[in-house]
Structure formats: C-alpha cells, structure tokens
Amino acid sequence: MTLHQNFINGDWTGTEAVPNFNPSDTNDIVGEFARGDANDVANAVTAARQAFVKWAHSGPMERHAVLRKASDEILTRKEELGRLLAREEGKTLAEGIGETVRAGQVFDFFAGEALRLAGETVPSIRPGIEVDITREPVGVVGIITPWNFPIAIPAWKIAPALCYGNTVVFKPADLTPGCAWAIVDILKRAGLPGGVLNLVMGKGSVVGQAMLDHSGIDAITFTGSVATGKRVAAPCAEQMRKVQLEMGGKNPLVVLDDADLDTAVECAVNGAFFSTGQRCTASSRLIVTDGIHDHFVKSVTTRMKALVVDNALKEGTHIGPVVDQNQFEQDEKYIAIGRDEGAHLAFGGERLNRETPGFFLQPALFTEATNEMRISREEIFGPVASVIRVGDYEEALAVANDTPFGLSAGICTQSLKHASHFKRNSEAGMVMVNLPTAGVDFHVPFGGRKGSSYGPREQGRYAREFYTTVKTAYIQP
Ligand SMILES: NC(=O)C1=CN([C@@H]2O[C@H](COP(=O)(O)OP(=O)(O)OC[C@H]3O[C@@H](n4cnc5c(N)ncnc54)[C@H](OP(=O)(O)O)[C@@H]3O)[C@@H](O)[C@H]2O)C=CC1
Numbered sequence: 001m002t003l004h005q006n007f008i009n010g011d012w013t014g015t016e017a018v019p020n021f022n023p024s025d026t027n028d029i030v031g032e033f034a035r036g037d038a039n040d041v042a043n044a045v046t047a048a049r050q051a052f053v054k055w056a057h058s059g060p061m062e063r064h065a066v067l068r069k070a071s072d073e074i075l076t077r078k079e080e081l082g083r084l085l086a087r088e089e090g091k092t093l094a095e096g097i098g099e100t101v102r103a104g105q106v107f108d109f110f111a112g113e114a115l116r117l118a119g120e121t122v123p124s125i126r127p128g129i130e131v132d133i134t135r136e137p138v139g140v141v142g143i144i145t146p147w148n149f150p151i152a153i154p155a156w157k158i159a160p161a162l163c164y165g166n167t168v169v170f171k172p173a174d175l176t177p178g179c180a181w182a183i184v185d186i187l188k189r190a191g192l193p194g195g196v197l198n199l200v201m202g203k204g205s206v207v208g209q210a211m212l213d214h215s216g217i218d219a220i221t222f223t224g225s226v227a228t229g230k231r232v233a234a235p236c237a238e239q240m241r242k243v244q245l246e247m248g249g250k251n252p253l254v255v256l257d258d259a260d261l262d263t264a265v266e267c268a269v270n271g272a273f274f275s276t277g278q279r280c281t282a283s284s285r286l287i288v289t290d291g292i293h294d295h296f297v298k299s300v301t302t303r304m305k306a307l308v309v310d311n312a313l314k315e316g317t318h319i320g321p322v323v324d325q326n327q328f329e330q331d332e333k334y335i336a337i338g339r340d341e342g343a344h345l346a347f348g349g350e351r352l353n354r355e356t357p358g359f360f361l362q363p364a365l366f367t368e369a370t371n372e373m374r375i376s377r378e379e380i381f382g383p384v385a386s387v388i389r390v391g392d393y394e395e396a397l398a399v400a401n402d403t404p405f406g407l408s409a410g411i412c413t414q415s416l417k418h419a420s421h422f423k424r425n426s427e428a429g430m431v432m433v434n435l436p437t438a439g440v441d442f443h444v445p446f447g448g449r450k451g452s453s454y455g456p457r458e459q460g461r462y463a464r465e466f467y468t469t470v471k472t473a474y475i476q477p
C-alpha cells in the first residue's frame, strides 16, 4: 500500500506510517499515512518562514492562478475525492461529493479574491499628508482541522491563508488524513512554491501541541471541540498571537404551531441526522410549541423509520456510520444519560449490524426532554436529538437562547412577525428561517457567538479579518 508522506519545504517526507480505517467497513484500510512529530513541525515552520518572504510579495496573478488550478482539479475529480471522503469519514457518497464541490468552490472564490486585493487612500486631517490603509499577510498560519468536514474545512482555511499571502503549517485530523493529503498534492501540482504550504499529519497531542509550543507560528486557526479550543487559545494569548476558534454547537430549531409541518420535519431530520449528526451546526434541540408537538413528533418518527443507515458508499444509504469507536461510545453514553435524566427515547439509539463491520447507529429521538438536561446542554456530535416542549413563541426563544453555545439557530413558522423577531433576537451567529440549521453557503461569513466561536469570522470576504493585518501609513510627499 502506498505511503502518503508529510509535505515539508516542497518535499514528501516521513517513514513512520499508520493505517487509516473506513468506518463503514473496518476491514477496509483507506491508506497508510505518515505520522509527524515536533521535529517535523519545527522543519515545517522553518520552511514556511523562509517561503513567506517571497510569497507575501507574490503578485495577485500568481496566487490567483494556483488557487484557480486547485479549484479546477478538485471539481474535475469530485467523484473520486467525494468517494475518498465518504470512505474515510463515513458521510454518504452524495454528501462526500457535495462537500468536495464546496471545497472546489471555496478555492474558486479565493482565486477571485486574490485579484480584488485593495487598500484605501484617505485624506489626512493634516494638510499635505496622505494616509494609506493596506492589508498585509499575518505571516505563518497554523491550521488545525477536525475530521467531520475533512475537505471543506481545510479548503476554507488554506485558500484564504494563501490568497492573502500567508504561508501555512497544516495539521489535519488524525482520523481523516486522506482528503488533507489530496488537497496538498493538488496545490503542489497547481504550482505552489516549496515551503508555502506544509502538511504535518499526526496526533493533536503531538503535532498540534508542537504547533502551539512553536513561537515561529504567527496565527492559529482551529476547528474542533470546545475542550481543545481552550487548549489552543491559552498559549496563543500567552504569546500574543492571533487565534480563530470554531467549536461546538447545541443548535436549536424552533417549530411553531403555524409551521408548515412537512418543512419542519425535513428541517429537523436533515439538521439533526444527516451527516450522522456530526456537524457543529446540527439541530440537536428541537423546541416545539404545544399545538404542533404531537403531530411533529409522530411525523419525525415516521420519517426516521424510512432513513436507511448503512455503508456510506452503498447506493440508497441516507445515514452513514459514526466516525469511529470513540465517537460511537460518546453517542451511546449520551443516550444512556438521556434515559437516566428522564427523557423518553421515542425512537432509535441502538447499534445496527450491516453487511460490513462498521459503527452504525440508528438515529435517536428523545421527547419529554427539558433544556436543563445534559443531553440539551452538551454537544453530543452524533445522530441524537431531543424534543423540548414549550407553550409559545416567547418561551421558545428563551429556551433557544438558554445555552452556552451560539453557532446556528433555526425557526419554522409562517409568521413573518415571529421569523423577523427571531432573526433579530436569536443569540447565534447564523439564523435560518424555514431551513435546517446545518448546511451553509461558502461565500458568506460562518461563525457563532458565546462558547461556539472566538475571533474573527471564517469564509467569504470576512475571512480577511483573520488572515491579514491592517497597516496605516502616513505620507508627506
Ligand atoms: N464543532 C466542530 O466542528 C467539531 C467538534 N468536535 C467535537 O469534538 C469531539 C472530539 O472530536 P475530536 O476530533 O477529537 O476533536 P478535537 O477538538 O480533539 O480535534 C480537533 C483537532 O484538534 C487536534 N488536537 C487535539 N488535541 C490537540 C492539542 N492538544 N493541541 C493541538 N491540537 C489538538 C486534533 O488532532 P487529532 O488528529 O489527534 O484528533 C484535531 O486535528 C467530538 O466528539 C465533537 O464533540 C469534533 C470535530 C469538529
């Protein structure tokens, strides 16, 4: 089996390798991937610092060309890369291809942005002086990504980093190195100079920690759990470097009496269970008013019974496996906690046996849940959702906002008054009306409030707030 090596200073390197398993079929080894260490991180940082001198001053056309070529190749190979994604992460093939397309679109967007770099000239308050405001790259950016969007999240961090003239040390999740390796290989062949993008695969506790400890990294962008996010933030504050954290969610979907039932059910099922519920934007709290509650629960349950949970690569599968044994145990643990707390397991929650040995879990729906229960407050990150019954819109809004998180929030209603009020008063970074809480556009800001996010927004033009630093120059000609 081919060894997929790390990529440092323009060279493939590394001999120690570990197999990467398919969560739909643990007999299937996706590939052998190198595991780096602190020494590799040090070499990658040195290479990135050296390459920064030139890349920071590269012209917009050079950056545009590389990003554009990468986009073209990702889109051309979307079936193959989507299959790799589904095989290593467990999303269905359709979801894997969809995410690959999203990654291609992100590179295309930032290829365009590279041609739109601009500054401002403003008159000074002092006569005869000119003031220029320009943006410069931050330097060497450390990128640490999770397993749940193994091609889209690396894309929406790497593309803006390169677009704005930064160089990169990239550590993907240990569970999903295949997509990360493919993106780096594509960018190398797209003409990126050596050292501009360095890939160090391996464990967070080793490679990620070495990145946090290395003073040669100027900024760190991270997506993952709250616990790790806090570990990333602390040394960044200590060393006064820029940090951007995208973490968990406990996203509410409010369903009001006047909602269109079919729309509400689709939003709930898609938001809560698609991608096996492994999305930080998943709707894990379904907050439903009294009048529609019983119809809603019945219809969601009926819809859940029709979901096919099976091998991610099999045609007809709606829900793939949980990503690995650890996550499976976490999901099972929370299902037990929900029962112990007194919520009613209305459907699902059991392990499923399929033709291939994988981590298949029947999506679970709790009813009679309260917002105080741990299943309503802590991120489970699996196909588990709870229905919380409320009396009216005001109570629904209060419950929706009563959470340590604030990433995405949704409402299903036909009332413009309630939709507008919710849009204004929801304490979340993203609000959806008659749409699932998960599934976002690639060209607009992504991020949340409270415990969900820290630092500037990701994606779209707003990404430049993190990947650039502003310089104000005063000139007396
Ligand atoms: N909100 C979100 O988007 C996501 C949330 N999660 C949540 O996190 C839980 C655990 O998933 P997991 O992937 O382990 O999430 P983590 O937060 O542990 O991992 C995210 C990334 O951080 C790395 N990392 C881990 N420890 C350190 C460290 N000490 N220093 C620097 N980097 C580190 C990981 O490396 P490694 O390769 O070793 O994992 C991975 O690349 C999930 O059950 C879920 O609740 C997970 C993924 C995404």
Ligand SMILES: O=C(O)CCC(=O)C(=O)O
Binding pocket: 148, 149, 223, 278, 279, 280, 281, 437, 438, 439, 440
């Ligand atoms: O819902 C989406 O489209 C994106 C979700 C995401 O980025 C995440 O789960 O980390």
